[in-house]
Amino acid sequence: MLVPTEIQQELKSENVFSAMMNLSGRVFRDVSGRKTMQLTLGDKSYFIKQHFGVGWAEIVKNLLSFKKPILGAITEVNAIKKLNQIEIATTPLVAYGVSGCNPATQQSFILTADLGKIVSLEDLCLAWQDQPPPAKLKRRLIIEVATLARRLHKSGVNHRDFYLCHLCLDERLLAKGDIKIYLIDLHRVLINHNPSSRLSMKDIAALYFSSMDVGLTARDYLRFKHYYAQDFSLCTSSFWRKVEVRAQKLYAKFHSDKFQKRLAAEKRLLD
Incomplete structure (x- = not known):
């Protein structure tokens, strides 16, 4: 888990992961197992994607179709890092975290900076x-x-x-x-x-x-x-x-x- 100190201070919670997963804001997308929201922490605007577990049915469906299942936020974390390497502009990574080893129930989040206008x-x-x-x-x-x-x-x-x-x-x-x-x-x-x-x-x-x-x-x-x-x-x-x-x-x-x-x-x- 990577959460900057200034973000942790805004959460005011000892359980940082739980606090991040319970943040609320303006909902942009809410589908099974994933929610995307815009929110404000301190005086800055961010976007958060919270992943709540995809379930075994989704994993099996993808594997039977010879597709790699998307389990949570780490896919986007790695994508941002890769785009930075190849110099393609994208949303700046601020924080992320993963909890759980079971791929079907694993929870995760990614927090990115609001790009503004x-x-x-x-x-x-x-x-x-x-x-x-x-x-x-x-x-x-x-x-x-x-x-x-x-x-x-x-x-x-x-x-x-x-x-x-x-x-x-x-x-x-x-x-x-x-x-x-x-x-x-x-x-x-x-x-x-x-x-x-x-x-x-x-x-x-x-x-x-x-x-x-x-x-x-x-x-x-x-x-x-x-x-x-x-x-x-x-x-x-x-x-x-x-x-x-x-x-x-x-x-x-x-x-x-x-x-x-x-x-x-x-x-x-x-x-």
């Missing part, structure tokens, strides 16, 4: 179809995202939720004409010794799917492919065909009645 690329691009952005800004954003994705994947890192909503811009810098992109929500990240063509394809397909309704042109997509593929041997014609097929399937699934009803139900729980 940021805007996701999803929100920034909402109006692009009707109100196109300055061409220079769009080109720079496409190049920056492609470069970030290439660096991520060439380092053996795969996000596995690589959508526009998880790429955020510093609003103050953007207002000055500067671009700084943060990659957030790292709880499903996988880190491999070598680049994975299959996982990288899935990441790029997710990114492509999430950009389909923002008014990008064929030239915009070609520009992304050019900068992503530089000195990257995974980017074969077969790779890009698989990206296209998977992205179209994701788009169809997202716009299905079943999926939209599920999204609406999740939003109602947070209201």
